[in-house]
Amino acid sequence: MIKTRGFHVALMSLFLGTLLLSPVWGQGFKPSRPVEVVVHTNPGGGSDVFARAIAEMVDRERLLSHRMAVANKSGGSGATAMAYLAEKKGDDHTIGFFTNTWMVTSLTRKEAKVTINDLTPVVRLILEPMIAVVKADSPYGGMKDFVEAAKKNPGKLNQSGGSPGAPEDLYRLLIQKTTGAKWNFISFPGGGERISNLLGGNVQLLMAQPQEIGEHIRSGGMRVIASMTERRLADLPNVPTIGEQGLDVPILDQARGVLAPPGTAGGVVRYWEDLFGRLVQTQSWKKYVAENQLEEAYLKSREVGEFWKKQGDLLRSLLQEAGVKVAR
Amino acid sequence: MALTPANLWWCFVGVFLGTVIGVLPGLGPPATIAMLLPLTLKMNPTTAIIMLAGIYYGAKYGGSTTSILLNVPGESSSVVTCLDGYQMARQGRAGPALGIAAISSFVAGTVGVLGLMLIAPPAARFAVRLGPPEYFALMILGLSMVVFLAGESMVKGLLATLFGLWLATMGTDLFTAESRFTFGRMELLDGIDFIIVSIGIFAVGEVLVNIESQAGAGLFKVPKGLRNLLPSLQDIRDCRFAFLNGSVVGFFIGVLPGAGSTIASFISYGIEKAFSRHPEKFGTGVVEGVAAPEGANNSETGGALVPLLTLGIPGSNTTAILLAALILWGFRPGPLLIQDNPGLFWGLVASMYVGNVMLLILNLPLVPLFAQILRLPYYALYPIILGISVVGVYSVSQSLFDVWLLSLFGLLGYLMRKLDFPAAPLVLGMVLGDAMERALRQSLMMSQGEMSIFVTRPVSAAMLLLAFIILMMPLVRKVRSWRAKAVEQEL
Numbered sequence: 008m009i010k011t012r013g014f015h016v017a018l019m020s021l022f023l024g025t026l027l028l029s030p031v032w033g034q035g036f037k038p039s040r041p042v043e044v045v046v047h048t049n050p051g052g053g054s055d056v057f058a059r060a061i062a063e064m065v066d067r068e069r070l071l072s073h074r075m076a077v078a079n080k081s082g083g084s085g086a087t088a089m090a091y092l093a094e095k096k097g098d099d100h101t102i103g104f105f106t107n108t109w110m111v112t113s114l115t116r117k118e119a120k121v122t123i124n125d126l127t128p129v130v131r132l133i134l135e136p137m138i139a140v141v142k143a144d145s146p147y148g149g150m151k152d153f154v155e156a157a158k159k160n161p162g163k164l165n166q167s168g169g170s171p172g173a174p175e176d177l178y179r180l181l182i183q184k185t186t187g188a189k190w191n192f193i194s195f196p197g198g199g200e201r202i203s204n205l206l207g208g209n210v211q212l213l214m215a216q217p218q219e220i221g222e223h224i225r226s227g228g229m230r231v232i233a234s235m236t237e238r239r240l241a242d243l244p245n246v247p248t249i250g251e252q253g254l255d256v257p258i259l260d261q262a263r264g265v266l267a268p269p270g271t272a273g274g275v276v277r278y279w280e281d282l283f284g285r286l287v288q289t290q291s292w293k294k295y296v297a298e299n300q301l302e303e304a305y306l307k308s309r310e311v312g313e314f315w316k317k318q319g320d321l322l323r324s325l326l327q328e329a330g331v332k333v334a335r
Numbered sequence: 336m337a338l339t340p341a342n343l344w345w346c347f348v349g350v351f352l353g354t355v356i357g358v359l360p361g362l363g364p365p366a367t368i369a370m371l372l373p374l375t376l377k378m379n380p381t382t383a384i385i386m387l388a389g390i391y392y393g394a395k396y397g398g399s400t401t402s403i404l405l406n407v408p409g410e411s412s413s414v415v416t417c418l419d420g421y422q423m424a425r426q427g428r429a430g431p432a433l434g435i436a437a438i439s440s441f442v443a444g445t446v447g448v449l450g451l452m453l454i455a456p457p458a459a460r461f462a463v464r465l466g467p468p469e470y471f472a473l474m475i476l477g478l479s480m481v482v483f484l485a486g487e488s489m490v491k492g493l494l495a496t497l498f499g500l501w502l503a504t505m506g507t508d509l510f511t512a513e514s515r516f517t518f519g520r521m522e523l524l525d526g527i528d529f530i531i532v533s534i535g536i537f538a539v540g541e542v543l544v545n546i547e548s549q550a551g552a553g554l555f556k557v558p559k560g561l562r563n564l565l566p567s568l569q570d571i572r573d574c575r576f577a578f579l580n581g582s583v584v585g586f587f588i589g590v591l592p593g594a595g596s597t598i599a600s601f602i603s604y605g606i607e608k609a610f611s612r613h614p615e616k617f618g619t620g621v622v623e624g625v626a627a628p629e630g631a632n633n634s635e636t637g638g639a640l641v642p643l644l645t646l647g648i649p650g651s652n653t654t655a656i657l658l659a660a661l662i663l664w665g666f667r668p669g670p671l672l673i674q675d676n677p678g679l680f681w682g683l684v685a686s687m688y689v690g691n692v693m694l695l696i697l698n699l700p701l702v703p704l705f706a707q708i709l710r711l712p713y714y715a716l717y718p719i720i721l722g723i724s725v726v727g728v729y730s731v732s733q734s735l736f737d738v739w740l741l742s743l744f745g746l747l748g749y750l751m752r753k754l755d756f757p758a759a760p761l762v763l764g765m766v767l768g769d770a771m772e773r774a775l776r777q778s779l780m781m782s783q784g785e786m787s788i789f790v791t792r793p794v795s796a797a798m799l800l801l802a803f804i805i806l807m808m809p810l811v812r813k814v815r816s817w818r819a820k821a822v823e824q825e826l
Contacts, residue, residue: 050369051655059369060663063376079369082732083507083524090521118514118521162783170509191780193467194509196773197655199592199648206646209466209781222647222669332513 036275038100041074045095045103047088049081053198057263058104061132064291070282084170085109086119093121095268099275102129107261107322110315111172114323117334124319127271128311130283131264133296134304135216137174137235138243142205143227150233151252153212157188164190165210167201172331174259175214177322178235178249180329181256205229216261217242217300235259242300257321262304264311276308338685342382346686349386350694353393360401360409360534360727364394365652372660380664381679385686387660391653392444392636392687395596396694399436399629404429404708405720407538407727412596412632414533414762415604418484419617419624421541426620429706430564435622436629437698438571439578441691443630446582447589447637448687451644455673458638459645462590467777468788470594472798474771477598477763479802480605482809484759486618489809492760495751499764502527503772510776522736529597529765531728535741536758538724540748542717564703566622574626580606581630588631589638592650596635597766600628609805637687644680646670 044062046054055077062075080088085108095101105123113122139150147153157164168175176192183189193210195201198219205213206228213220214235223229231246237258239248249256265283267276286292287305296303306314326333356367368387375383398413403420416436423432450458478496485492505516506526517523581603588599607627608617617624642648647668649655661668666676673680711719728741751758782788790796 049652049655050365051649051652051657051659055369055656056659056662059372059659063373063663066373074373077369079366080732081525083521086521086524116514116524118517118519118524120521165781171511191783193777193780194773195777196509197593197649199642199650199655203463203592203642203646203648204466207463207466222667222671225667226670228670 036099036272036278038071038073040100041076042071043095043101044075044077045080045088045092045101046077047081047085047106047108049079052081054104054106054263055079060295061104061286064289064295065282065286067291068286068289070285070289083112083116083119085112086116086121089113089119089121089123089126092126092266092268096270098268099271101268102279103266104263105266106263107174107259107318110319110322111326114319114326114333114335115172115331119334122335123266123315125269127267127269127276128308128315129265129267129271129276129279130308131262131304131306131311131314132283132287133263134260134302135263136240136260136300136302137178137214138217138220138231138240138246139212139214139233139235139249140205140220140224140229140231141212142208143230145211145230147211147232149247149252150249150254153232154182154186154188154254157190158186161189162191164212166190166192166212166214167195167204167210168192168214169196169198169201170194172326172329174235174261177259177325177329178214178256181325182254184328185255218298221300240300257325259321259325260302260304262314262318264306266311280307338689341379342385342682342686343689345378345382345386346389346690347693349389350393350396350690351697353390353395354397354694354697356390357394357397357409358400359397359730360407360723361530361730362727363410363653364391365656367394368653368656368660372656372663375660376663380661380666381682383664384657384660384679384683385690387657388636388640388683388687389690391657392633392690393694395444395629395633395636396437396440396698398632399440399625400433400705401723403432403436403625404705405538405716405723406541407720407723408530408533410632411529411533411766412600412635413629414537414597414766415600415628415759416625417537418604418759419620419622421537422618422620423622423625424709427563428620429709430702431566431570431622432620432625433702433705434564434566434699435570435574435626437695437702438566439574439581439626439630440633440698441695442578443582443585443634444636444691444694445688447586447634448684448691449637450586450634451637451640451687452684455641455645458587458590458641462592462642463646463648465591465794466792467774467781468792468795469798470591471771471774471778472789472795472802473588473591473594473598474767474774476798476802476805477602477767478771479805480601481760481763482805483605483608483614483617484757484763486757487755491754491756495756495758495761496764499761499766500768500771502532502761502765503768509773510780520736522734526769527740528731528737529762530731531737531740532744532765533762534724534728535744536748536751536761538720539741539745540752540758542720543745543749544752545713546717564706565699570622573621574623576610577603577607577623577626578630580610581627582634585631585634586638589635589650590641592642592648593770595651596632596639598770599631599635601763601766603627603631605805609808640683643668644672644683647672 044058046058048054058077065071080091092103109123204210233249234240234246398410399416401407401409402413402416406421408414420432481496584603585599588594607623608614643654649658728737
């Protein structure tokens with residue numbers, strides 16, 4: 008089957024030429040107008056801030072000749088944004104930024120007519136680690152101390168966090184299950200309230216992403232008692248991981264990445280894979296990741312699809328274990 | 336720092352834009368600031384925050400305009416302004432109502448900045464100490480304002496409140512992630528936006544009722560002469576207490592993350608009526624009924640910046656996007672922000688004094704101009720009101736479903752007016768319902784179901800006691816009038 012090199016090249020060019028000429032494949036796609044970037048939070052929410060930061064970096068690094076315009080399709084913990092993206096089927100100038108929330112919503116909300124698996128994976132960009140913090144004058148030196156205290160006074164200690172089924176809630180349920188300790192999870196819709204209730208002493212524990220609470224740690228208002236990661240965080244070398252403290256629970260990183268409407272052509276997906284692939288090589292990106300204590304986690308479309316499936320299965324079993332109703 | 340020509344110019348741009356989006360219902364400050372954010376990345380950050388903050392407090396000035404003239408609340412915090420403002424407009428006093436709204440906004444806005452400048456750190460320390468039980472008590476206190484909003488029949492007022500509370504339960508249960516009253520519709524997963532209900536009930540309902548009555552033709556009188564188009568000295572004198580009340584209530588409720596300017600405006604309206612010498616006139620077009628809520632929602636801006644700048648904690652959508660902006664500009668919002676960047680903080684504070692003066696100068700001359708809208712014959716005015724309502728609602732989340740909801744609530748507003756149900760308690764129930772339920776359940780989670788948590792914490796106990804006293808007021812009044820009648824009959 009060994010043929011000459013020239014024949015190979017000819018065959019390849021022929022093949023590529025066909026692809027270029029056939030719009031179905033979308034090969035050679037390049038945006039010809041501003042790109043709409045769909046996020047599921049209101050202006051100022053986590054996903055919104057992330058998308059705006061990326062749009063700004065893409066602009067600064069001149070990776071795209073057109074603007075990226077953030078569209079806030081908030082509501083239903085991602086359900087609205089997913090439905091909106093489904094409506095945009097066939098529009099190559101729309102992409103979305105997904106988070107774990109989209110996966111949890113896909114699993115738990117029967118109203119969500121469109122799930123993340125209906126959409127086209129493009130890239131995964133980062134993983135956000137979580138850390139557990141207490142108020143600076145709290146008696147708990149480590150996560151282990153907190154768990155021991157919760158064991159002695161079941162139901163007396165409180166943790167603030169987001170909605171049930173969020174990673175911080177799943178961590179609580181998992182630790183409770185393995186240790187027999189018991190404490191309360193109090194939902195606050197806004198990240199600010201989670202912080203202010205910890206500082207005000209109404210709750211004793213908070214799990215959050217480092218960039219959300221970094222300034223409170225720096226000012227000495229809060230103290231880190233564990234990192235919910237496999238390895239210690241580079242910025243917090245003295246903080247033991249949850250595993251080091253003898254608490255054996257799976258790690259649930261908050262993933263952020265890009266997806267596209269259902270059935271987006273391969274060539275369009277490859278264009279975005281390539282654009283974000285170049286973005287993560289830039290200085291602006293490296294600086295952003297370091298400043299916000301994120302973990303780089305670039306994956307291409309096919310791997311993102313596998314990641315969704317794996318993460319979805321893990322989340323489903325954890326949610327079921329935790330007693331949260333799973334719709335599909 | 337704030338007084339360089341560039342900063343003055345951008346401050347003006349901000350307050351001007353703010354006024355415009357405040358006047359237009361629907362599109363609010365968070366969306367506007369988000370849209371402008373990319374443009375600010377190349378600006379000096381102090382200049383940029385001066386402009387964005389200008390949009391934030393400028394919108395509060397503009398919000399009263401459509402409330403007063405057309406009964407269309409421009410922002411959710413201007414719903415209460417409709418009650419007396421629109422009645423004033425019907426009596427030909429649209430000019431004084433708009434004028435007093437601007438003056439009250441100016442006074443309270445300035446007091447809010449003073450508060451931000453002088454007592455920000457202690458106010459923030461106080462605010463974080465309040466937990467869910469205190470929020471619950473605050474919401475109950477807010478709900479007790481129904482006493483002042485109910486009008487003739489307390490039963491109808493309470494029914495309307497209950498309906499509002501029910502509307503607030505729609506959507507996703509925050510604690511169990513269960514859907515409630517969504518009828519399987521994805522659009523209802525987050526419940527119904529408050530602005531749709533208030534525009535529907537107030538504006539659309541009003542139009543429907545007026546179309547029916549032939550009297551609609553000569554509904555508005557617009558007096559000639561500039562003197563009648565601006566508030567008189569007597570009006571301003573009448574509002575002395577309202578200025579103070581609005582300023583103080585607005586600032587302190589603003590400091591609390593998650594409470595919001597709508598609640599502040601309701602509470603200051605209630606306080607105004609409670610301490611008024613002629614409470615029975617509220618709702619018929621008294622000038623204090625405009626001054627108090629408009630003051631409160633402006634002073635709230637200064638208050639809301641307190642937790643943002645001293646702790647990096649946003650209390651509302653608008654402050655959340657300002658927080659995002661600070662991060663994008665390379666600041667690290669948190670307890671050390673002011674210490675690390677004194678120029679930013681003091682520049683902003685100084686610009687807010689200037690901005691409030693600009694807004695007053697900008698808004699007062701517009702008053703006679705805006706008041707002319709009411710000269711339009713009803714066949715031109717009503718389509719305009721309906722058009723503004725539909726566009727405003729659609730612009731919130733670009734959803735036609737919301738426009739259908741608007742029609743539904745317009746119909747409801749019509750029926751309520753026909754059956755003499757007051758609209759304000761419904762809106763009050765809806766504003767407070769969500770936060771109240773959340774605080775109640777958070778509190779009970781903290782206490783493992785013990786109700787005593789509400790009375791063992793002093794701040795919460797005091798607020799509940801106050802709410803109880805307010806709720807008892809109509810009852811006491813009733814008993815007294817019965818007694819008077821009984822005595823009369825015996826004689």
